[in-house]
Amino acid sequence: MNELLSIMQESNTTNQEDLIFKLDQDRTWLLKNLDKGKWPEIRSELAELERKISKFIISVRENNVDI
DSSP: OHHHHHHHHHHHHHHHHHHHHHHHHHHHHHHHHHHTTOOGGGHHHHHHHHHHHHHHHHHHHHHTOOO
C-alpha cells in the first residue's frame, strides 16, 4: 500500500511539474505577443493575467505547493 501511495505521489508531482512548465510556456507566449502589440483593446487585462500567472508559478515553485 505504501508503495502504491509513493508511486501516486511521484506521478502527481511529475504531472504538476509538467502543468507548471506548460503554463509557463503559455505565459511566455502571451507576454511575447503583448510586447508585439497584439490585442491592443484588451492589452491591460491580458498583461494583468500574465502577471498573475507569473506570481502563481513563482509561488508554486518556491513553496513546492501541491495544486
